[in-house]
Amino acid sequence: MRDRMSIRPARPDEAARVAAIVEAAYTPWVSQIGQRPGPLDDDYAARVAAGQTFVLEAADGAISGILVLEDQPDHLLLDNIAVDPARKGMGDGSRLLDFAEEEARRRGFAEIRLYTHQKMAANIAIYLKRGYVETGRRVEKGLPRVFMAKQV
Template sequence: MSIRQAWPEEAPVLAAIVERAYAPWVPVIGRRPMPMEDDYPGRIAAGEAWVLEEAGAPVALVVIEQHPDHLLLDNIAVDPARQGRGEGQMLLDFVEAEAARRGLPEVRLYTNILMERNIALYARRGYAETGREVQKGFSRVFMAKPVSGSAATAPR
């Protein structure tokens, strides 16, 4: 298994993985989560979509956005048939390492307030809650985690 940037022809595959991964959350939050409506061709063109592949086929994905002072983890999705195998953890490791590689001091993310399982998972990974806010009709929990090895966190 390896992680690489997504290819343009994979946009429908990414959208399908996200559709399957987020479908259980629709009844919980009462509407389709934002990742289900994302522009995957645009994300791929911007270099923001990365896939975890096995035997040349994407099985999970992560969407990241670079900002001046952090890397935003916008979306992470693992095909439900593959959940529980550590693939999400592999992608989180990648995102944190990528932030450090880019010299950014932290990874930030947000998730729906009703996605309690995800909030707990991120907290176990060392992400701390930084706030709560309603945006675009979604009640969101914002979290951040410092990364080691970045120029901004390295001792001087």
């Protein structure tokens, strides 16, 4: 099914679906980390309007994943990546990460950066396996975060 998926910019009328995917993907983490992950409180209508949000769409139009990318002066920031839990293990997250890295190169960046909660060990392991390196740990917006980067 992976080959029947495409990634494109989110449309304004899809902001609620984007928020629903983020809610479904991140809510299970609340009990594990003891607080709401930052993406749960983001303004996805504003993110979509700013052109920062992309969706993973099946041939039938169903959206199963999202990512939020921000241009920074010297890198592309992967601010958020989320996949509908019903599609977990189907390669959607990898496809979105591939796209983010390709998009960094397309935009002329040599580096992509991201961050995740320090207690999200499974996510940290995924990023390490994909070649990201830890660049620091600090509390930001009340959340203990692990910062990571990858040369693209």
